[in-house]
Amino acid sequence: MTAAFVAAGLGIIPGIAQAADPVPVAAGVAEAIAEASTSEGFHSPADRTIRTTLPTATDGKAKANAKTAAPQKAQTAQAEPTAPTAPTAPTAQAAEAAEAAPTAQAALDAGANPTLAVDVSGTSYTAHGIELTALITSADFALDIVVDWGDGKTDTFTAQGNYELHASHIYDKSGEYQVQVKVTDTANAVQATNGGAFLTPGADFTPHTPTRLLDTRNGTGVTAAGKVAGQGSTRVKVAGNASVPAGVTAVALNVTVTETVDSGHVTVWPGAGYDRPNTSNLNYTAGRSVPNMVIVPVGEDGYVEIFNGGWQPVDLIADVTGYFTRASASGYTSMTPARFVDTRDGVGTARGKLAARSAFTTGIGGLQGVPQNVTAVALNVTVTEPEGPGHMTAYSGTGPVPTASNLNFVPGQTVANAVIVPVAADGTIKIFNGAWSPTHVVVDVVGYYSPDSKAAFLPFTPFRTLDTREEAYGWPGGRFRAREFITKGFTPEAATGVEAYVLNATVTETRGTGFLSVAPSPYALPAEGAPAAPAGPRPVSSTLNWTTGDTVPNLVQASDGDHGVITFWNQGHEDADLVLDVFGVYQTK
Numbered sequence: 001m002t003a004a005f006v007a008a009g010l011g012i013i014p015g016i017a018q019a020a021d022p023v024p025v026a027a028g029v030a031e032a033i034a035e036a037s038t039s040e041g042f043h044s045p046a047d048r049t050i051r052t053t054l055p056t057a058t059d060g061k062a063k064a065n066a067k068t069a070a071p072q073k074a075q076t077a078q079a080e081p082t083a084p085t086a087p088t089a090p091t092a093q094a095a096e097a098a099e100a101a102p103t104a105q106a107a108l109d110a111g112a113n114p115t116l117a118v119d120v121s122g123t124s125y126t127a128h129g130i131e132l133t134a135l136i137t138s139a140d141f142a143l144d145i146v147v148d149w150g151d152g153k154t155d156t157f158t159a160q161g162n163y164e165l166h167a168s169h170i171y172d173k174s175g176e177y178q179v180q181v182k183v184t185d186t187a188n189a190v191q192a193t194n195g196g197a198f199l200t201p202g203a204d205f206t207p208h209t210p211t212r213l214l215d216t217r218n219g220t221g222v223t224a225a226g227k228v229a230g231q232g233s234t235r236v237k238v239a240g241n242a243s244v245p246a247g248v249t250a251v252a253l254n255v256t257v258t259e260t261v262d263s264g265h266v267t268v269w270p271g272a273g274y275d276r277p278n279t280s281n282l283n284y285t286a287g288r289s290v291p292n293m294v295i296v297p298v299g300e301d302g303y304v305e306i307f308n309g310g311w312q313p314v315d316l317i318a319d320v321t322g323y324f325t326r327a328s329a330s331g332y333t334s335m336t337p338a339r340f341v342d343t344r345d346g347v348g349t350a351r352g353k354l355a356a357r358s359a360f361t362t363g364i365g366g367l368q369g370v371p372q373n374v375t376a377v378a379l380n381v382t383v384t385e386p387e388g389p390g391h392m393t394a395y396s397g398t399g400p401v402p403t404a405s406n407l408n409f410v411p412g413q414t415v416a417n418a419v420i421v422p423v424a425a426d427g428t429i430k431i432f433n434g435a436w437s438p439t440h441v442v443v444d445v446v447g448y449y450s451p452d453s454k455a456a457f458l459p460f461t462p463f464r465t466l467d468t469r470e471e472a473y474g475w476p477g478g479r480f481r482a483r484e485f486i487t488k489g490f491t492p493e494a495a496t497g498v499e500a501y502v503l504n505a506t507v508t509e510t511r512g513t514g515f516l517s518v519a520p521s522p523y524a525l526p527a528e529g530a531p532a533a534p535a536g537p538r539p540v541s542s543t544l545n546w547t548t549g550d551t552v553p554n555l556v557q558a559s560d561g562d563h564g565v566i567t568f569w570n571q572g573h574e575d576a577d578l579v580l581d582v583f584g585v586y587q588t589k
Contacts, residue, residue, distance in 0.1 A: 029490060032460040033126065033585065041123035042179075042196035046137060049117040054189040112188035113139045120181050120194045126497060127202025127456040127587035128174070134165040134181045136192075144184045150177030150198070170589050173328040174204045174456045202456025202587060203249045204329035205449045207322045207376035207422035210254070210395055210404035211242045214306070214318035217259070227259065227313035228306070235271060236318050239302030250297045250324040250459050250584075252420045254406055255306065256317040257282060258289035263551075264310020269462075270297045271305035279462040279581040280309065281504060283551040289408040293321075293418035293555040295502055295583060297459045319404035321420050322376060322449075324457050330375045331453035332586040334446065334500035334559035336519055337380065337541035338368045341431070341443035344384075353385070353438035354431070361397050364445065365427025374423045376449040378557050381431070382416040382442040382542055383409045390435020394421040394443075397428025405434060414545040416515075418555035423448075444541040447500060447557055455499035455586035462504075466580040469509070479575040480507070480568075482514075485535060486578065489525045491564030497589030500559045505568070506579040507544060508551040514572015515542040516554075520561025539569060546576070557586075 119135040132147060138161050145157040149169045157165060171177060180195035212220055214236045219225035221236055228234050239248050257266050265280040274297075282292035296304050308314050341348035341362050349360045366372045383392055391405035407417035421429050431441055466488065467473050468480050480486060491498050507516055519541075523533035544554040560566050570576060 029582065032463065032582070033458065033587070036201060036458050036460055036584075041121065042198055043121045044119070044194050044196040046117040046119040046135070046194070049192045049194045051116065052191045052193070053112070054184070054191055056189040112190045113141055113185045115139055116183065116185055116190055116192045118181050118183050118192050118194045120179070120196060122179055122196060122198045124198075124201045126170075126589045127458040127585075128171040128200050129589055130169050130171070130179070130198050132165070132167045132169070132179065132181075136163040136165065136183055138162055138183070138185065141185050141187050144186065146182045148180040148182070148195075150179050171200055172454060173331070174200045174202050174326050175328045176326070199326055200456065201326070202458050203324035203326045204331055204456055205322055205324055205376065206329045207420070207449065208242075208244065208320050209399065209422065210319050210321050210393065210402040212317070212319050212404050213238065213241060213253070214316060216315045216317075221318070227315050228308045229313050230264070230308060230311040233305050233307040234316060235303045235305050237303055238298045238320070238323070242320060244320060244323050245325060246302065247325050247327070248298050248302075248323045249326060250295060250457060251304065251320060252322040253294045253296065253304070254291055254319045254321060254404065254417075254419070255281060255294050256289060256291040256405065256408065257284045257314050258317065258408070259315040260284050260286055260288060260310070260312070262286050262310055262312040264308060264312070264314070266316070267307040267309060268294045268296045269305055269307070271299040271303045272301040273299055276305070276307055277462040279464055279504065280506070280553065282553045283506060283508070284310070284314070285551070288410070291405070291407050291417050292553050293420065295457070295459070295555065321404075322422075330449035330451055332447055332449055332455040332457065332499060332557075333453040334557065334586070335369060335448070336559070337444045337446045337539060339442070339541060340364065340368065340445050341441060343440045343442070348443065353440050354433045355438050356433060356436045359401065359430045359432040361428050361430050362443070363428050364423055364448075368445070370445065370448050371450060371452070372427055373452065374427070374448040374450045376420055376422050377429065377445055378447040378449075379419040379421060380416055380444045380446060380541065380543055380554070381406060381419050382414065382444075382545065383407060384414040384440045384442065386411055386413060386435060386437065386439035388435050388437030390433065390437065390439070392441070393432040393434060394419045395430055395432070396422040397424035397426060397430055401432050409435070409439070411437075414547075416542055416544050416554060418557070442542070447559075454588045457502075457584060458587050459584040460582060462581050462583050464579070464581050466578060468577045468579075479509075480570045480578040482570055482573050482575050485567050485569045487521055487525070487533065487565060487567050489565050490560040497587050498560065499586040499588055500557050501566070501582060502584040502586070503556040503558060504553055504581040504583060505543060505556045506551065506553040507546050507576050508579065509577040510546045510548055510550050510572075510574065511576065512572055512574030513547050514570060514574065514576065515545040516578075517541055517569040517571055518543045518556050518558050519567055519569075520559045521563060521565035521567045522561065523565070524563040525565055536567060542571070546572070
């Protein structure tokens with residue numbers, strides 16, 4: 001079976017896939033969401049309460065009487081200008097007004113409901129969710145409470161005397177919101193107000209023209225050119241670099257390792273203030289240039305770090321393709337992977353190999369469920385049957401070819417890589433073949449970013465959830481069997497509103513040619529002891545490709561569908577091993 005044949009996911013002899021024992025993801029998902037979201041919040045103590053006196057019905061009546069009495073006195077003076085009159089006894093209305101005014105003033109001077117105050121705390125629990133606690137101190141009077149969430153929405157409550165209020169709210173978009181709690185004691189005409197600024201933990205995406213931030217071969221982004229030593233690392237400035245704003249929380253990078261002389265792996269993490277995780281973003285072997293898309297939080301100092309896990313020096317390249325900030329921009333919407341381009345069949349472009357040093361334009365917006373107003377698209381781009389070495393670049397349908405690359409290849413290799421690429425206003429993107437020889441190209445769309453999409457990115461401290469080589473991860477099924485699949489439940493009840501997971505999938509210990517497909521399962525996990533769920537349709541899209549002896553990683557932005565379940569398919573005819581690392585979620589709530 002040729003590599004090109006495998007990459008398409010077409011024409012393979014159908015087989016009956018047997019489900020391995022379903023194993024839910026460890027509680028790590030729920031714990032990671034809780035840890036990532038609860039770091040944000042605010043607290044405004046009771047001594048910051050602003051007290052306001054309100055006009056009362058009695059005050060209004062007194063003022064009205066005063067206005068009525070004044071013209072009457074003027075009329076009397078006009079009627080008898082030459083004869084001063086003796087003071088007369090006040091009317092009942094005037095007496096009432098005169099009595100009321102000093103009484104109201106005395107109450108204010110003494111402090112009507114003098115203990116009235118509110119202590120307000122807001123904590124996050126999801127990408128867009130806030131849990132509010134208001135501790136109200138009051139004398140035993142009826143209270144009206146209004147919570148203004150800062151997004152044009154309010155909630156109202158009633159209470160009596162001292163009260164502890166708990167309320168929650170989901171924001172539609174990422175951003176900073178001014179939250180205010182207003183407590184009104186109508187009987188005593190006094191109001192207490194307090195609140196604070198709440199910043200959502202989830203972040204929206206802004207696409208960025210692919211731009212090189214690091215290239216150790218020529219010294220871009222470092223003090224001097226030179227390889228990164230084995231077991232060494234280099235830092236990459238992100239915030240404030242190449243028009244990436246200072247408030248960036250995470251960044252989408254295409255990381256490439258090249259000039260390799262041995263095997264190893266690369267890990268990318270936030271750097272300062274964070275421990276390097278025991279996960280990997282890409283793996284390499286001697287003589288190969290290997291790229292992979294990485295979505296990684298940015299450290300508080302504005303940098304990320306890249307670690308060379310091999311024992312020999314390598315060159316490292318990093319290209320930014322977008323960034324995340326906690327401000328309203330583009331959210332994410334996942335899709336069941338859909339094929340938009342296949343040059344072998346003339347899908348999405350002309351049939352036939354993409355010529356050397358040339359590009360084609362293809363439509364994305366408005367096709368196959370992708371709306372017109374997308375700002376960026378998440379792709380899986382595959383090169384197959386290349387006739388020479390080279391690189392491939394995906395970019396917006398308008399503008400020049402960027403200097404950055406998305407994947408690298410050698411003659412005869414089938415290689416895939418995740419790509420996040422800006423979409424032009426007319427809904428198009430371009431694919432450029434940077435080689436001096438022609439090659440076939442396959443493009444699968446896995447999701448898109450748009451102003452109308454609500455899912456915000458919530459990064460985790462990365463953790464490993466599956467390694468078929470290790471029973472320690474709860475996997476009893478042994479190797480990733482040929483033509484079969486592994487089904488995993490991802491979303492626990494505590495993790496609501498998850499649109500997609502950001503994973504790194506690595507296939508290793510391969511014994512032939514094959515490819516991996518990832519798709520949401522149309523079925524729920526069966527109860528313990530119940531028969532396995534059916535396989536569902538075999539996907540035709542490919543996430544990553546391999547040949548004998550390869551270790552191949554790729555970023556996966558995968559929906560877990562309506563049932564919180566993702567299926568991973570070994571589309572090869574030989575067994576392999578599968579490793580899954582979780583890096584974050586897109587969450588709508």
